[in-house]
Amino acid sequence: MARELRTKTVRHDGGVHGTVGIVGAVDRPTATPEPASATAFEGAATVLEEADVGVFVLDDEFDVAWINETTEHYFGVDRDAVVGRDKRRLIEETIAGRLADADAFVDTVFATYGDNTFAERFECHVTPGPDREARWLEHRSRPIESGPYAGGRVELYYDVTDRHERTAQLQRLHDAVQEWIGGDSREAVAAAASRHIQEILDLEVNGVFLYDPATEELRPAGWSSTAETLFGELPTFEAGDAIAWRVFEAGEPALIDDVTADPDVYNSETPIRTELCLPIGDHGVVLVGSPERDAFDESDRSLANVVASSLEATFDRIHHERQLERERTQTERLLQMAPIGISVENAAGETVLTNRRIQTRFGPETEAALGETELIERWDVFDASGEPLEPEDGPSARVRRTGEPVFDTELVVESTAGDRGWISVNAVPVFGPDGSLERVISSAEDVTAFKEQQRRLERRKSELETELSEVFGRVSDAFYAVDEEFRFTHVNERAEELLGYSSDELVGEVLWEVFPGGKRSDLYERYHQAMETQESLSWERYSRTLDIWMEIRAYPSPTGLSVYFRDVTERRKYEHKLEESNERLEQFAYAASHDLQEPLRMVTSYLRLIERRYDDVLDEDGREFIEFAVDGADRMREMIDGLLAYSRVETRGDEFEPVDLAQTLAAVRRDLELQIEESNAEITVESLPRVQGDRSQLRQVFQNLLTNAIEYSGNDRPRITVTAERVDDPTAIDRRTALAARGEDAWVVSVSDDGIGIDPDDHERIFEVFQRLHGHDDHDGTGIGLALCQRIVERHGGEIQVDSKPGEGATFSVTLPAAST
Incomplete structure (x- = not known):
């Protein structure tokens, strides 16, 4: 009988799963075979026989037309005994008894035979037997739509045992992770994790090492029984130690096929060959090892990664819960405290x-x-x-x-x-x-105490307002107060007189609305400046409205401004007259001192002429008398020069400019170079500032002060120190006067010596004109130097003071305005 082979590609879910060949009888002589069909049959049969998929081919009566060797192996059946049998009876008599879920299998497969119009897919569990292994199979079947077995069905069986075992393994691992999550410490979780890695993943040699931030070490916290048997006591890894620390720092897993060849191996004689090291975030590492090389496949690595990730999440949770517990406890304590x-x-x-x-x-x-x-x-x-x-x-x-x-x-x-x-x-x-x-x-x-205090303060405020009204009414200066919106709150009687309004007319009114001209004057700017800076101001101004000169003192507070003012017109007139008188006196002093120069020069010249011409007839007394007269004339000339300089301080001074005192002191030291060398004086000059002043007059001041310090050094070597200190707090030192009190930055420059000192009773007298504490035989000088210094300093808006006691040296301090920027 002639037979033919027909083949068809098996497709399912869009994929190609093999080729099915159908062999059938044909009504034609055997002498005319088709070699191509025979070749196709042999090729298809070879493919199907070697496939890992079990195949049943059923005809339109659902009899078994063909099975492959894999099907025999899966179900433990013989091909010769199966082919040609009704598939239903084969299931009932043989296959069903070899399945764990026989009823469901029978119902599902028989349904496809009853209605052979759809594809089917399900799983079944083959039980073990002498002629088969236990395994999970996935059944996939569909109707045959063409060919000699059209109307029949093809059934494919895929071995999914590994997938099922992996799923079961993952389920057990999931249950283990749930146990870890319930743990109350990292150490307990690490111990459980190590046990589960051994039991569930069959990774016999493993250990969990946790990072200790106090010692900066990776310490063993959990290990398998096999690891304990193999190593005894597990090591602790210090910073930089071994592969474990490398993985911990890098945060990347490492698989080493031969750990003994790794440069970071902890112990080159270790029995371990393959090592898998996985980081657990900031918490540590998991180490898994095997005595065999290349021991871990992709599945092992994947599951180990799941373990490491789950441990990291668990440890993060424990850390977070502990932190929350600490915060909750702290919150409770703070709440109660x-x-x-x-x-x-x-x-x-x-x-x-x-x-x-x-x-x-x-x-x-x-x-x-x-x-x-x-x-x-x-x-x-x-x-x-x-x-x-x-x-x-x-x-x-x-x-x-x-x-x-x-x-x-x-x-x-x-x-x-x-x-x-x-x-x-x-x-x-x-x-x-x-x-x-x-x-x-x-x-x-x-706030009971606060409310009671508030009530007391309100009562006291009312009492004070009454008292203040009486006090302000008795103040000789004019006074008024305004709030932060410049509304009058108090006006005394003197202010009423000067301002021309009664208190009732002013209180509650805005100052600038009552006196609109004030908004265009310096009052507006100065009052706002005082309020913004909260610093008091004092100045004099001429009021065209009132036709008087006023001295104004404004004292700000957060709630308003208190203003005291007085009529100083008469004083200003007197000062003007005094200035004119002083100017005339200065002119007289200048003229007198200038006119006295010529007679003195004549006296000195004739005395020197007598000394030269009659030297041979003069005895010692005569020559001494002439020296006395010449010396007296010279001192008189020096006093006149000093008086002339004193009178010119105000009228002949230069305009103020920034002056570098370091350069000024250097020039003074050059001028006094001979005196310094002769006295062997030691002068120390610290860092000196720039001040605003008259360069030549300041040079005169410091030349006088250094000359005096050298002159009055006593018998010891003069030791002189020049220092400077910034003054920006008027209350810092009492003596730092007018400049700081006016809110101006100032410097105090001090010249100190360790000389003979000055009695405190003479501190004021030494600044008077022509006042001397020592005779000419003891010390040179005209008695005008310190008076000249004082007048120069006062011209600069500062003052000069001395701090000294006999035998303890002296310190002269000069207050000068800081240089304007």
């Missing part, structure tokens, strides 16, 4: 958390802690106007109703003893992720 009442309520107004601070102050000690709403319900609480407060009108209730915070609500609480106290309540909302209100947090502070 807080000096104010704190209440937390939920969206329904129920108390979630509270302390007893307000109750301790106003309620019985034995009563349970109450939240804000509960307290208003049970206690007598009133609003600021004295009306009883209902719970639905309390601060927390208002927040729940509006979603807006409530601040500084003052309530009156009546204590159980009948006493009343004040509390100030703040309440704020807390919203959830969806924007809904979750909590209301309120705080209550006992």
